[in-house]
Structures are given as structure tokens and as C-alpha cells.
Amino acid sequence: MSGKMRILASLVMIAIVAVALGIWIIRGPGPLDFAGGTKVALADYRAGKPAGVPAKLEKASLVERGEYLAKAADCMVCHTKPGEKEYSGGLGFKLPFGTLYSTNITPDKDTGIGNYSDQDFLDAVQRGKRHDGARLYPAMPYTSYTYMTDEDVLAVKAYLFSLPAVRAKPPENTLSFPFNQRWAMMFWSAVFNPDTRFTPDTSKSPEWNRGAYLTEALAHCGECHTPRNLGFALDNRKKFAGAITAGWRAFNISSDKATGLGNWRDEDLISYLSLGHAPGHGSASGPMGEAVDHSFSQFAPEDISSIVAYLRSVPPVPSPDLPAGTAPVAPASHKDGVTADARGKKVFAGACVSCHGWSGASPVSPMATLTGTWAVNDPAAINVAQIVLSGTRRHTPDDALSMPAFGNAYTDDEIAAVANYVTARFGTKGSKLTAKDVAELREQTAE
Amino acid sequence: MVEAEIDDSGEIVLRRITSVVDTGIAVNPDTVKAQIEGGLIFGLTAALYGEITIDKGRVQQSNFHDYRMMRINETPKIEVVVVKSGEAPGGIGEAGVNAGPPALRNAILAATGVALRRLPIDRKLLAAGRKA
Amino acid sequence: MHMAQTLTINGETKSFNAPPEMPLLWVLRDILGMTGTKFGCGIAQCGACTVHVDGKAVRSCVLPVSAVENRAVTTIEAVGDTPSGAKVQKAWLDLEVIQCGYCQSGQIMAAAALLAETSHPDDSDIDAAMAGNICRCGTYVRIREAIKQAANGRQS
Numbered sequence: 094m095s096g097k098m099r100i101l102a103s104l105v106m107i108a109i110v111a112v113a114l115g116i117w118i119i120r121g122p123g124p125l126d127f128a129g130g131t132k133v134a135l136a137d138y139r140a141g142k143p144a145g146v147p148a149k150l151e152k153a154s155l156v157e158r159g160e161y162l163a164k165a166a167d168c169m170v171c172h173t174k175p176g177e178k179e180y181s182g183g184l185g186f187k188l189p190f191g192t193l194y195s196t197n198i199t200p201d202k203d204t205g206i207g208n209y210s211d212q213d214f215l216d217a218v219q220r221g222k223r224h225d226g227a228r229l230y231p232a233m234p235y236t237s238y239t240y241m242t243d244e245d246v247l248a249v250k251a252y253l254f255s256l257p258a259v260r261a262k263p264p265e266n267t268l269s270f271p272f273n274q275r276w277a278m279m280f281w282s283a284v285f286n287p288d289t290r291f292t293p294d295t296s297k298s299p300e301w302n303r304g305a306y307l308t309e310a311l312a313h314c315g316e317c318h319t320p321r322n323l324g325f326a327l328d329n330r331k332k333f334a335g336a337i338t339a340g341w342r343a344f345n346i347s348s349d350k351a352t353g354l355g356n357w358r359d360e361d362l363i364s365y366l367s368l369g370h371a372p373g374h375g376s377a378s379g380p381m382g383e384a385v386d387h388s389f390s391q392f393a394p395e396d397i398s399s400i401v402a403y404l405r406s407v408p409p410v411p412s413p414d415l416p417a418g419t420a421p422v423a424p425a426s427h428k429d430g431v432t433a434d435a436r437g438k439k440v441f442a443g444a445c446v447s448c449h450g451w452s453g454a455s456p457v458s459p460m461a462t463l464t465g466t467w468a469v470n471d472p473a474a475i476n477v478a479q480i481v482l483s484g485t486r487r488h489t490p491d492d493a494l495s496m497p498a499f500g501n502a503y504t505d506d507e508i509a510a511v512a513n514y515v516t517a518r519f520g521t522k523g524s525k526l527t528a529k530d531v532a533e534l535r536e537q538t539a540e
Numbered sequence: 541m542v543e544a545e546i547d548d549s550g551e552i553v554l555r556r557i558t559s560v561v562d563t564g565i566a567v568n569p570d571t572v573k574a575q576i577e578g579g580l581i582f583g584l585t586a587a588l589y590g591e592i593t594i595d596k597g598r599v600q601q602s603n604f605h606d607y608r609m610m611r612i613n614e615t616p617k618i619e620v621v622v623v624k625s626g627e628a629p630g631g632i633g634e635a636g637v638n639a640g641p642p643a644l645r646n647a648i649l650a651a652t653g654v655a656l657r658r659l660p661i662d663r664k665l666l667a668a669g670r671k672a
Numbered sequence: 673m674h675m676a677q678t679l680t681i682n683g684e685t686k687s688f689n690a691p692p693e694m695p696l697l698w699v700l701r702d703i704l705g706m707t708g709t710k711f712g713c714g715i716a717q718c719g720a721c722t723v724h725v726d727g728k729a730v731r732s733c734v735l736p737v738s739a740v741e742n743r744a745v746t747t748i749e750a751v752g753d754t755p756s757g758a759k760v761q762k763a764w765l766d767l768e769v770i771q772c773g774y775c776q777s778g779q780i781m782a783a784a785a786l787l788a789e790t791s792h793p794d795d796s797d798i799d800a801a802m803a804g805n806i807c808r809c810g811t812y813v814r815i816r817e818a819i820k821q822a823a824n825g826r827q828s
């Protein structure tokens with residue numbers, strides 16, 4: 094090799110190493126790397142049964158087991174447009190570079206997944222590869238589902254194929270260049286999809302392992318609660334530290350005491366996941382409300398406990414933009430406490446106070462109590478503005494939670510004003526939302 | 541006559557309304573006043589919020605969260621003067637309803653120079669017109 | 673699921689069967705036949721259904737009946753027996769506040785609760801307590817006047 098060639102080869106090597114290092118740095122650790130224990134193949138793990146269905150469904154049919162797992166993976170919420178047939182797709186995800194529509198996953202042969210073989214389905218769910226070879230966008234959380242066992246993925250398929258076929262073609266995506274180049278997702282996938290199945294950790298309890306499988310492979314909590322890196326993949330260095338998804342803030346669910354779940358009691362976490370409400374912590378709304386209604390509320394109690402055990406082990410990562418705790422109850426009289434925003438107070442007095450009270454402790458239902466919720470303690474007021482815009486309707490056991498959507502009758506200025514008033518009065522620090530911020534939030538909500 | 545404040549965002553705050561009504565002989569002057577007060581508020585509610593939109597043949601508004609009413613904290617002082625008259629008594633039922641919106645529209649024109657030609661008042665149009 | 677329940681309404685003990693999540697308004701109107709309290713919107717936006725629970729104004733259309741067990745409920749039928757309710761009703765009549773009347777039991781309940789807590793409310797107190805009560809006839813001007821008159825005990 095000539096001297097020139099040698100220099101060139103070294104440069105190429107350096108470039109390759111630099112790119113590899115860059116990718117390694119951006120990619121960061123995997124979702125379970127924090128645990129650090131000894132991993133064994135699932136087949137060799139004897140202490141418990143992390144994958145599959147809970148004990149009461151062990152003997153159930155494949156379709157029934159698939160139904161449990163499909164609910165645990167929360168397929169329906171994203172693959173159903175409100176008002177349309179379940180699993181028939183068409184829900185629009187509004188991204189900064191266009192709208193992405195979910196697909197029809199009913200067994201219709203033309204518009205759904207009726208032609209998918211088992212291998213096709215595994216490729217789609219675990220590898221983000223469509224039947225026709227095209228690449229899926231990671232709005233489909235296949236980098237989480239990749240941890241599911243083949244058996245569980247195929248049980249989900251059996252369930253989906255047991256449903257009535259619905260003929261429904263979702264609208265075409267409206268992504269702009271270069272995001273409309275599906276093939277490019279091949280490289281994204283090569284870097285960010287581990288394409289590996291769940292491996293139990295023998296240093297942890299069977300309960301933890303079950304919780305890890307449910308949380309990471311099925312419930313895909315990190316997809317909303319973990320911040321994203323430069324490549325739009327999950328940044329597990331800040332695992333569960335909270336992020337903004339679809340115009341809603343998914344709060345910190347790491348074990349941080351001040352801004353995460355570190356100070357929640359087990360029964361609060363269990364109650365929040367299975368009912369969507371925990372006394373003193375507020376109620377799940379927006380995407381988390383949907384996750385509770387369609388997914389967590391259907392979990393077996395022992396599976397909820399496993400998730401709680403697992404969440405407890407996630408290292409604390411503080412959210413620096415949140416106050417170190419939530420504000421106490423506000424004064425009972427409208428005259429006391431913060432009343433800075435006159436327009437916000439005016440809107441609050443007319444439309445909000447009947448349910449939420451001047452103190453923030455609801456006179457009608459603990460589920461409507463604002464005191465103690467992160468939403469009103471978030472100085473960015475994202476979820477406050479969102480719930481005012483789009484309301485909430487939760488399927489609780491006694492059907493007790495619903496708030497109307499005020500977005501169509503109140504201006505962006507009024508919604509910003511009421512959010513600023515609410516966060517100032519009931520939270521630690523008032524927000525400074527503008528009409529423009531509210532207009533942007535309207536744009537981001539999935540529909 | 542309507543006195544109103546309008547800010548840069550198109551937000552409207554009503555300050556005072558004065559209404560003079562000649563209804564002939566006022567059989568019950570207090571009821572005449574009550575009808576004008578209520579009619580003004582009804583008409584101004586329509587001017588401020590009363591939009592009905594139709595999608596696929598159905599009205600989209602369903603309740604007070606998306607079809608607003610003026611509330612007591614938006615209601616200004618209202619002064620009604622009943623003109624003493626010897627004419628035969630006339631109807632008074634809806635007179636205030638018709639008086640409110642044009643009076644507010646003219647107040648907006650006087651304050652901002654924006655000549656609105658549709659109701660309910662489009663806050664964005666008002667804000668844009670005010671900036672222009 | 674229907675359950676036997678007992679409530680104290682206007683000082684009387686009432687027993688009935690109702691699902692625990694049934695809003696108090698339905699219990700009052702449909703089960704107990706107390707139709708003075710009105711249904712307006714069903715989403716706590718208009719105040720027509722206002723009752724007192726332990727003296728405080730609450731929207732009965734969104735209040736599960738199970739939430740008022742062991743608490744004192746007062747409705748429009750008996751608010752005239754309370755000192756503030758009696759003052760409010762008198763002022764309402766003196767000033768001829770009412771037009772069609774549909775919202776007025778709610779307005780009177782809200783005003784009576786306000787006066788029970790704040791004997792001399794200023795305009796901002798009236799806004800804070802009454803903005804949740806809609807009146808389609810637009811009687812707001814007289815509602816404000818009547819509350820002040822009830823507070824000051826003036827005769828018309």
C-alpha cells in the first residue's frame with residue numbers, strides 16, 4: 094500500500110470510527126440497561142414468567158390471550174379514529190413536518206392487515222417493516238414492541254384476526270421532504286431499533302421482570318415519558334424524566350422524589366394506573382387518560398403491582414423545569430391568593446369554579462380537584478391549556494369524570510389567560526402562556 | 541348606546557349601556573325597563589358569542605361550553621329611560637334585542653375604525669383590523 | 673346497582689333507592705319529586721341546579737348522591753327558612769328580578785349562599801359567586817341590585 098493510500102485508509106477508518114462513536118453517543122443506553130444485572134435468555138429463566146398473560150388467563154384461548162396482550166400494548170387508541178370502528182386506523186398524528194395517519198389493523202385484505210403472514214406481522218411489530226417491505230415510521234412504537242416475545246406478538250395477531258374486517262383506508266400522510274422518504278427509516282431503524290427480545294435479569298425479582306416486560310415491551314411508557322434525542326429516538330440517559338408528546342406533557346415517572354414518582358405511595362400508583370386517579374395527585378387525562386381507559390384499567394392486579402415494582406427501580410432523574418413539589422390548597426375566597434390575571438379570573442369564575450372551586454379542592458368530586466396535580470404546577474401549563482381546549486371524558490367505574498371541551502367557544506387569548514390564572518392560583522408558579530402558544534397546542538393534538 | 545373597551549387581541553369589555561325607549565303609554569314602566577335590560581343582554585350575547593355552525597347537516601354546538609352566554613361578570617351597568625308619551629301603548633318585548641348589536645358594532649367602529657359587517661363579532665378580524 | 677340511601681334534605685331524613693353515582697339532581701327531581709331545583713345543562717356550566725350542601729352552593733347535576741351522605745342538603749323549597757334565603761327572596765320580589773324564572777331557583781340559591789358567607793358583598797364578590805349562573809332572559813342587572821339590597825336590608 095502506498096503512503097497516500099495508507100493516509101486515505103486511515104482517514105476512512107477515522108471517519109468510520111467517528112460516525113460509529115457519534116451513533117453510539119446519540120443512541121445511548123437501552124431502556125433496561127440501567128438495571129445492570131445478569132441477563133439470561135427468556136427460555137432459561139426459571140424463577141418466574143415475565144412474558145405472556147397473567148395466571149388467570151394461562152388456560153384461555155389464543156384469541157383471549159391475544160386480547161389481553163393487545164390491550165396491554167394499547168394498540169387500539171392509536172389505531173382508532175374517534176367515532177370510527179375500532180382498530181380501523183385513520184387517527185392523525187400532527188408532527189412539525191406534516192400529519193401521519195395510523196393504519197387499519199383489522200383483517201380486511203385490501204385496506205387492513207388481512208394478507209399478513211405470521212412473519213409479516215412479526216416484522217411489522219418487532220422490526221417496523223411493512224408487508225410490502227416499506228418501512229414504518231417510529232410513531233408505531235416498534236422499538237418497544239421489539240422486546241415482545243414472538244408468541245405474544247402472534248397472540249395479538251390472532252386476536253386482531255378474530256375481529257370483523259373493516260374496509261377503511263386511512264388518509265395519505267402529508268409529511269414534507271425529507272420525512273416523506275420512507276426508505277430512509279431503514280437507517281433510523283438500523284441505529285435505533287435493537288431488534289432484540291426481552292431478556293430477564295436474574296439479579297432482580299420475578300415481579301420486577303414481569304414489570305419490566307409489561308412496561309417496556311407492551312405498555313411502551315417510555316414512548317411518551319422519556320425525552321427524545323437528536324435522532325428522535327428515546328434518550329434513556331434521561332429515562333422516564335418526562336417529555337411532550339402530541340401536545341400534552343407526559344410527566345416525570347422516574348423515582349425522583351421531588352418531580353417524579355419517588356414520593357407516591359404504592360396504593361397511589363396502583364390507583365392512578367388502574368382507575369386513572371389518585372387522591373392528592375389528580376386524574377389522568379389526555380393520552381394518559383386514554384391509556385388508563387383502554388389499557389391499564391384492563392390489567393390484572395398483579396400486573397399493575399409488577400409495573401409499580403419496576404417503576405420504583407428506575408433511577409431518579411429530576412425535571413429541572415418543575416418546582417420541587419406541588420402547591421398546597423389555595424384560599425377559599427376569590428379575593429385571597431393570587432389574582433393577577435383579571436381576564437383569566439373572569440373566565441374561571443364563569444366556566445370553571447363550579448367544579449374546581451376557588452380553593453382548587455373540588456366541591457363535586459375528588460377527581461376534579463386541582464390541588465396537588467402536576468398539571469397546575471407545571472409553569473408551562475401545557476396540560477391545563479390542553480384540557481381546557483379538548484376536555485376529558487374518562488370511563489371510570491362510576492362514570493364520574495367528564496369535562497367539556499371549551500376550545501371552540503373561548504379564544505386563544507382567553508384560554509391562555511385562564512391557564513395563567515389557574516397555574517398562578519393553584520400551582521407553585523404561574524405560567525406565561527400567550528395566544529400563540531395556545532394556537533400551537535391546538536395544532537399538535539392528535540385527531 | 542354602548543360604551544366598550546377593545547384591546548389588541550380583539551377582546552371586548554362592555555362598560556356601560558344607555559337605552560332610551562318610546563313605547564307609547566308605558567302600562568308597567570318597570571316591566572318595560574326589565575324587558576329592555578334583558579333584551580339588550582340577549583342581543584349582545586348573540587353579537588358576542590352566538591355562532592351556530594353546521595357540519596354534515598348537524599349543528600355542532602351542543603351546550604354552554606361551546607355556545608356561550610353572557611354572564612353576570614360581563615354585564616355592564618345598564619340605564620334605561622322610558623320616554624313619557626301619550627301615544628297608544630306599543631310592543632316592547634324584543635326591542636332591546638335589536639338595539640344592542642348595532643350599538644356595539646358602532647361603538648367598535650368609533651373606537652377602532654373597524655367596520656364589522658357580520659355577527660357574531662370575529663375577534664380575529666377585529667384584532668387584525670385594529671393592527672392594520 | 674341500586675342501593676338504599678338516606679339523605680338529610682331540608683332538615684328531613686329521606687330514604688330511597690338509587691345508584692350511588694346518580695347525580696343528586698336526579699334524586700331530587702325524579703325520585704323525591706322535588707322539582708324546584710332545575711336541570712339546565714348537566715355539565716355545571718349554568719347553575720340552574722344549584723343547591724346548598726352544608727351551606728355552600730353546589731351544582732347538583734354533577735354531584736354524585738353518594739358524596740352527600742351525612743351532609744345537610746338545602747334546596748329552593750326550604751331556603752326561605754334560612755336568614756339569608758329569606759332576605760334574598762324578599763329582595764327578589766321587591767325588585768321584580770324574575771322574568772321567565774327557569775334559572776331563578778339556582779340564582780337564589782347561589783345568592784343566599786353568598787350572603788350567608790359574605791354579609792356585605794362588593795361587586796367582585798358578586799361576580800365570583802354568581803358568574804357560574806346563566807340567565808337567558810338577562811336579569812343580571814337586577815340580580816346584582818337585589819343582592820345588594822338584601823345585604824343592606826333596604827326597602828324599595
